[in-house]
Amino acid sequence: MRLNLLFLLLLFASCKDTGDKSASSSYDVEKKVSSGIELNIYDYQGLEPLLSTDSKMVYVVNFWATWCAPCVKELPFFEKINTEYAHRNVEVLLVSLDFPNKYDSQLKPFILDKGLKSRVVALNDPDANTWIPKVSETWSGAIPATLIFNKDKRMFYEKAFTFEELQAEVEQFLN
Amino acid sequence: MFTLKTIIASFTFFIGSVLLVPSGGYKVGDVATDFSLENIDGKRVSLADYKEAKGFIVIFTCNTCPFAVAYEDRIEALNKRYASKGYPVIAIMPNNPDVQPGDSMDAMKARAKAKGFTFPYLMDEGQKIYPQYGATKTPHVYLLQKTAKGNVVRYIGAIDDNYQDASAVKTKYVENAVDALLAGKEIQEKETRAIGCTIKV
Numbered sequence: 001m002r003l004n005l006l007f008l009l010l011l012f013a014s015c016k017d018t019g020d021k022s023a024s025s026s027y028d029v030e031k032k033v034s035s036g037i038e039l040n041i042y043d044y045q046g047l048e049p050l051l052s053t054d055s056k057m058v059y060v061v062n063f064w065a066t067w068c069a070p071c072v073k074e075l076p077f078f079e080k081i082n083t084e085y086a087h088r089n090v091e092v093l094l095v096s097l098d099f100p101n102k103y104d105s106q107l108k109p110f111i112l113d114k115g116l117k118s119r120v121v122a123l124n125d126p127d128a129n130t131w132i133p134k135v136s137e138t139w140s141g142a143i144p145a146t147l148i149f150n151k152d153k154r155m156f157y158e159k160a161f162t163f164e165e166l167q168a169e170v171e172q173f174l175n
Numbered sequence: 176m177f178t179l180k181t182i183i184a185s186f187t188f189f190i191g192s193v194l195l196v197p198s199g200g201y202k203v204g205d206v207a208t209d210f211s212l213e214n215i216d217g218k219r220v221s222l223a224d225y226k227e228a229k230g231f232i233v234i235f236t237c238n239t240c241p242f243a244v245a246y247e248d249r250i251e252a253l254n255k256r257y258a259s260k261g262y263p264v265i266a267i268m269p270n271n272p273d274v275q276p277g278d279s280m281d282a283m284k285a286r287a288k289a290k291g292f293t294f295p296y297l298m299d300e301g302q303k304i305y306p307q308y309g310a311t312k313t314p315h316v317y318l319l320q321k322t323a324k325g326n327v328v329r330y331i332g333a334i335d336d337n338y339q340d341a342s343a344v345k346t347k348y349v350e351n352a353v354d355a356l357l358a359g360k361e362i363q364e365k366e367t368r369a370i371g372c373t374i375k376v
Contacts, residue, residue: 126340128368129336
């Protein structure tokens, strides 16, 4: 809920700024409605507010891409967490690193085909050296990678999960 | 209670970090191992074969990772620019081809031919070399300088600051590092982070 509100605020902020491109607003939120689904596309500054919280929620943020085999393999586990732990204030955010020219041809069809229920956004920020350490100092830059956080605690994982492993990590945030 | 929780949390985080960061792997200043790996032409290649080289641009890369593919032309350009100046590109494919068939030796040969690679493209058979370097992904660069004590690591990380678009690059990390070595100057940025695909084991 809190996140949605934040998101609306961001969207609103970005709308206000469209008249003045020179005002270097940090939010590069772009809405695309083609192929039936909306995809929010962020640069890192736009994404960053989604990577922390002061609410009671636990967020599970997974960095992935449609062409990344180990990422695709673990996606159902994130979907399962998103569904089964929703009542315990856990929410999954899937951050796609697909290339911008593949959003329409690959990413959106993938989201539809797999019927992804978790929220999916795209990160389009080619200067990875700048934002990788901001996500986590321990991230070398490989995907899949996952960040789990609530307002008190933050854990980062540069690895692929089994469902049991992911569940065990999420559970740690619920006690 | 809060303090205890914090301590436990920090400790858990600490253990987590230790487990996640590869324990092996070179840091800038370490001496890198040589190897004898099979090239796409069937011959074996070692750094020691390059008597005239001043160093090497060792790049862990592959056919199948879109981040690596996006850099193919730039890797070729690095070799064209620096091989004659004493810093050839040595590309090593670290994935297990049984897991990633698109990175088999035959696929590597086909890709190198299609792209006109002029640098050696080596298979890390048995995946023994990449863990020693500490490579975690493709692409991942290790710039080595030949010295009396061996091939010393001078730069680790990304090729440049735009994995999507070569024409939009602002900072060419590897070029700047090699240029500094050639000019006998200090490398300004010795370590960067590249986005990449996890190495398939």
